[in-house]
Amino acid sequence: MRPTIGIEVHAQLLTASKMFCACSAAYANAAPNTHVCAICSGMPGALPAINRRAVEYTLRTALALECRVEGTSKFDRKNYSYPDLPKGYQISQYDRPIGVDGGVEYAVGGTRRRCGIIRVHLEEDTGKTTHVRSDGRDVSLVDYNRSGVPLMEIVSAPDLRSAEEAREYFAALRQILMYLGVCDGNLQEGSMRADVNVSLRAADGTPGTKVEIKNLNSFRAVQRSVEYEVERQRQEIAAGGMVQQETRGWNEAREVTVGQRTKEYADDYRYFPEPDLPWLAFRGEEIEAARQALPELPAARTARFEREFAVPAGMAAVLTGDRTIADLFEAAVREAGSATPREVANWVVGDVLRLMNERHLAPEEMHLTPERIGRLVGLVAGGEISVTAGRQALEAMVERDEEPEAAIDRLGVRQVGDEGELTELVRCVVAENAAIVADVRRGKVAALNVLLGKAMKASGGRANPGMVRELLERELAEG
Ligand code: ZN
Numbered sequence: 001m002r003p004t005i006g007i008e009v010h011a012q013l014l015t016a017s018k019m020f021c022a023c024s025a026a027y028a029n030a031a032p033n034t035h036v037c038a039i040c041s042g043m044p045g046a047l048p049a050i051n052r053r054a055v056e057y058t059l060r061t062a063l064a065l066e067c068r069v070e071g072t073s074k075f076d077r078k079n080y081s082y083p084d085l086p087k088g089y090q091i092s093q094y095d096r097p098i099g100v101d102g103g104v105e106y107a108v109g110g111t112r113r114r115c116g117i118i119r120v121h122l123e124e125d126t127g128k129t130t131h132v133r134s135d136g137r138d139v140s141l142v143d144y145n146r147s148g149v150p151l152m153e154i155v156s157a158p159d160l161r162s163a164e165e166a167r168e169y170f171a172a173l174r175q176i177l178m179y180l181g182v183c184d185g186n187l188q189e190g191s192m193r194a195d196v197n198v199s200l201r202a203a204d205g206t207p208g209t210k211v212e213i214k215n216l217n218s219f220r221a222v223q224r225s226v227e228y229e230v231e232r233q234r235q236e237i238a239a240g241g242m243v244q245q246e247t248r249g250w251n252e253a254r255e256v257t258v259g260q261r262t263k264e265y266a267d268d269y270r271y272f273p274e275p276d277l278p279w280l281a282f283r284g285e286e287i288e289a290a291r292q293a294l295p296e297l298p299a300a301r302t303a304r305f306e307r308e309f310a311v312p313a314g315m316a317a318v319l320t321g322d323r324t325i326a327d328l329f330e331a332a333v334r335e336a337g338s339a340t341p342r343e344v345a346n347w348v349v350g351d352v353l354r355l356m357n358e359r360h361l362a363p364e365e366m367h368l369t370p371e372r373i374g375r376l377v378g379l380v381a382g383g384e385i386s387v388t389a390g391r392q393a394l395e396a397m398v399e400r401d402e403e404p405e406a407a408i409d410r411l412g413v414r415q416v417g418d419e420g421e422l423t424e425l426v427r428c429v430v431a432e433n434a435a436i437v438a439d440v441r442r443g444k445v446a447a448l449n450v451l452l453g454k455a456m457k458a459s460g461g462r463a464n465p466g467m468v469r470e471l472l473e474r475e476l477a478e479g
């Protein structure tokens, strides 16, 4: 039994206004039904107009996902009745989506895989229904603020084979949309939702019955629900039963999928062309210009970082995880003086990201410009300050919006590399530790490290350790 998994992702586009009207699309913190007009509340006779930006974003995404974009595309009505759908139909795309036949690269455990993309199309979101208890009665409240917000739907081929692949595909897709600047990728707020199709293919190749898990909005939910569903279907079949074609939901608290509706209610949307909207037409040069304007995407950038900066694959992937961090790293490399790109990468991956996570800061809130990071790493690489001092300085830079040199001076952690000063220090340590010095002279190598430790301590950690060791060796050889 081999799992066969496909994912449909709905992504909210980062447009200012809704898909077919001028209402604001920023509904998150608005009072209910304040971002509503005749069009998005479904008043009879109201006429929709297409949001140009939403079309551009979808075209951009289709091209980034290596889809074929035909010269024309159209909108269709998908008919169904639900309280959060005031028109009684959703404007979507049926047989002429904006993009078809693409693919996404993603990595699982260090291996690169590709998942086909069947289609990328544009549609509108629904309103939101909340069921509450009010004055001793069960009531349903409908908020149309989200009604008509632009949604892009990306349908994958059933190329995924495991829960982990499903998770990594979803993560890769999110990263691409964020790189493209078309979606904020905020999973908690529902900016991206995944519907996952899971079936088990028999050993002889016979496809299994497909079960759809709806509305998953975290990487964890995608992975855990697929794991659960694969196992549930396996057991069903092993027990001699049949998997029922149905839609299931994911119960986060109990970590189980729960049946919602079966095939008897199979969707029949009676799609037909939306008569109130013109067809979309893409000129060849328009498509070409959009293709040229695509940013370097995460997979390509990761490969380039490995090649150009000689950083290991895992580290390159961490660096490119967030576009702002990747930009910061790349610009810092140019400012880092004698430090190698690998050293800059160590600092960004190890310390900058650690601070960012520990303090729950966005990259923009770190006060870290490429110049600041580059200069700090350069100072460590050049032996001006120790690694420990560098870490202290970095924290100060983040906390106090300081330049690295200012932080280093204020903390008093600049390394002492002055030979006269260090010779003085070494002589004191030798004079005060006659017994240990005798041990060294008897050939006890470890004893030298004890002296080195004492010298470092005496300098308040600021002495250049390499120079101290050299001076100690010289001093003891002479004595
Ligand atoms: Zn409206």
Ligand code: MN
Pocket (backbone or CB within 6 Å): 010, 123, 153
């Ligand atoms: Mn849809």
